[in-house]
Amino acid sequence: MSEPIVRAVNLTKRYGDFTAVDGISFEVRKGEIFGFLGPNGAGKTTTVRMLSSLTTITEGEAYVNGYDVRKEKVKVKKSIGVVQDVSNLYDELTVEENLRFLARLYEAPMENVSKLIKDFNLPAKKKFGKLSSGFKKRASIVAALIHDPPVIFMDEPTIALDVRSAKMVREMVRVLNVSGRTVFLTTHNMVEAETLPHRIAIINHGRIVALGGRNEVRRLVGSEVRVRLKVEPLKSAIIHALEEYSPIFDEDSLLLKVEDVDTFMDELEELKRELGFRVLHISTELPSIEEVFLELTEEENGEKGCACGGCPL
Amino acid sequence: MMKVYAIIVKELKEYMLKPGAISWGLIFPLVFSLAFIARFGDIDHLVPGLVSISALFGTTSFVSSSIIFERRLRTFERLLLSPVSYGEIIVAKILVGTIFGLMVSTVTLLLVLHFMTYPLWSVSVTTLNLLLSNLTFAAMGVYISLAIFNPINVMTWLNIIRLPMMFTSGAIASLTLFPRWFLPIGLVTPMTYSVDGLRYGILYYYDVVPPLASALTMIFMTLLFTLLSIRSLRRLY
Numbered sequence: 080m081s082e083p084i085v086r087a088v089n090l091t092k093r094y095g096d097f098t099a100v101d102g103i104s105f106e107v108r109k110g111e112i113f114g115f116l117g118p119n120g121a122g123k124t125t126t127v128r129m130l131s132s133l134t135t136i137t138e139g140e141a142y143v144n145g146y147d148v149r150k151e152k153v154k155v156k157k158s159i160g161v162v163q164d165v166s167n168l169y170d171e172l173t174v175e176e177n178l179r180f181l182a183r184l185y186e187a188p189m190e191n192v193s194k195l196i197k198d199f200n201l202p203a204k205k206k207f208g209k210l211s212s213g214f215k216k217r218a219s220i221v222a223a224l225i226h227d228p229p230v231i232f233m234d235e236p237t238i239a240l241d242v243r244s245a246k247m248v249r250e251m252v253r254v255l256n257v258s259g260r261t262v263f264l265t266t267h268n269m270v271e272a273e274t275l276p277h278r279i280a281i282i283n284h285g286r287i288v289a290l291g292g293r294n295e296v297r298r299l300v301g302s303e304v305r306v307r308l309k310v311e312p313l314k315s316a317i318i319h320a321l322e323e324y325s326p327i328f329d330e331d332s333l334l335l336k337v338e339d340v341d342t343f344m345d346e347l348e349e350l351k352r353e354l355g356f357r358v359l360h361i362s363t364e365l366p367s368i369e370e371v372f373l374e375l376t377e378e379e380n381g382e383k384g385c386a387c388g389g390c391p392l
Numbered sequence: 393m394m395k396v397y398a399i400i401v402k403e404l405k406e407y408m409l410k411p412g413a414i415s416w417g418l419i420f421p422l423v424f425s426l427a428f429i430a431r432f433g434d435i436d437h438l439v440p441g442l443v444s445i446s447a448l449f450g451t452t453s454f455v456s457s458s459i460i461f462e463r464r465l466r467t468f469e470r471l472l473l474s475p476v477s478y479g480e481i482i483v484a485k486i487l488v489g490t491i492f493g494l495m496v497s498t499v500t501l502l503l504v505l506h507f508m509t510y511p512l513w514s515v516s517v518t519t520l521n522l523l524l525s526n527l528t529f530a531a532m533g534v535y536i537s538l539a540i541f542n543p544i545n546v547m548t549w550l551n552i553i554r555l556p557m558m559f560t561s562g563a564i565a566s567l568t569l570f571p572r573w574f575l576p577i578g579l580v581t582p583m584t585y586s587v588d589g590l591r592y593g594i595l596y597y598y599d600v601v602p603p604l605a606s607a608l609t610m611i612f613m614t615l616l617f618t619l620l621s622i623r624s625l626r627r628l629y
Contacts, residue, residue, distance in 0.1 A: 131473060133469060133472055133473060133629060134629060153475045156473060156474060156475040157475050159473075161473050163466065163469065165465070165466050167465055167466045167467045167469065167470055168467070168470070169402060169405075169406045169467060170406070170465075171405055171406045171407075171409075172402065172405055172406060176402075176405065180398055180401075180402045181470070181474065183394060183395065183398035184395055184398060184399075184471070184474040184475070184476055185474055185475060186394075186475075222470075
């Protein structure tokens, strides 16, 4: 296990009577992609703002790259690159001028500018305001790399992007990670949550409700296991008989929600004898991150579904 | 200082041609000056006031325009995320406002000089007072732009403050023509010191504040608004 590069201890942020982040503690290990998930208003952005010293910490401690966020702001700022949820470079400046400006602020070598423009295929002479939203995001990510920081904070990097641009951003996240950087990724996009992070924290109402590796987090909710079952021949009688397990078709298999796997296996044996079919494949799967996310955040919010009972919400 | 210089260059490229800076910062003071020239012809006694009004509107419009844009588009956070101190950011904003204000007020001065009966008394004293006026107004504009919580209200508040200043400072009519009780209002108006300082440099007389006192008060106000701006910035972020 590698050493922590970001550490939050009892981190709290209050705005008057409202507590946006409520005593959270976690560590981000060097070289990992850390997914910080949560619904809107859960405290994700406030946490990033505290860790990047953009807002003051009300209580608790935070360390980035070994530096105390409260006391060593300049060293923290030099250790991090921040990609915010908006693409906030300067519209009237070209991409190159924007990057040169930031290089001056960070006292980074000017060679970084031309290298990054080349590496990430950016239109150097085009004004930032004239770029497509995808290129704006790409340029914003590159801007965060100008001083070659070991830690990158990305706050909802694919929000409001089209499918192609979002995919490009996810690829950039992987490239950054492969190049040795630690990525702190806040998102409520479940595609990202399923594929990118090595470890995940789920925050809700300012508190961390799940923390661990992807599979660890998946195991956190309920005792329900998803069983993938492939039988031959597939008869409607089999589906009827398995109705209590809420069967759904997924490609050529049935996906079933099973609480007690032993009882289910006994029932399946009985059904095989009764209805005469062969089991070609059977396996168990953990719930998706999306399911875990919904369960953990819905429970907290008390929003299990629409009150009308008739719509799928 | 390299960081301050980088911010100044960036600001000039980004905000020089923004509508707020052009309309309130350039067109308004020039049209205002031309209106007085067309109406009165002999404008010698009005020149310091017109130049000071140009400096006030040039500086405050530029800095407020840039700060409103940066707060709304969150480019301000770019600066705050970089290893630049709050003081460097504020100083850069004040200096770039001063540069823009100097450009506008110098154009106004050159324009109105053509219509003066007497020649300008001292180029150096006028230049010094022009510089101090722009510094004071830029610092005041930065403070107002950061002190108001919602950036969309900044321009409204700025006008509520700076439009009456044209009358409470003696820029249009001498403060000696007003009742005695009005003088304290004039003395708490930063523009009074700018107008009297410029009046001394251009016409070799002053209205209510001696030249040295004007210069020292403007330096004091610049420092005060700079410190207040840093405090406002800390409160906002």
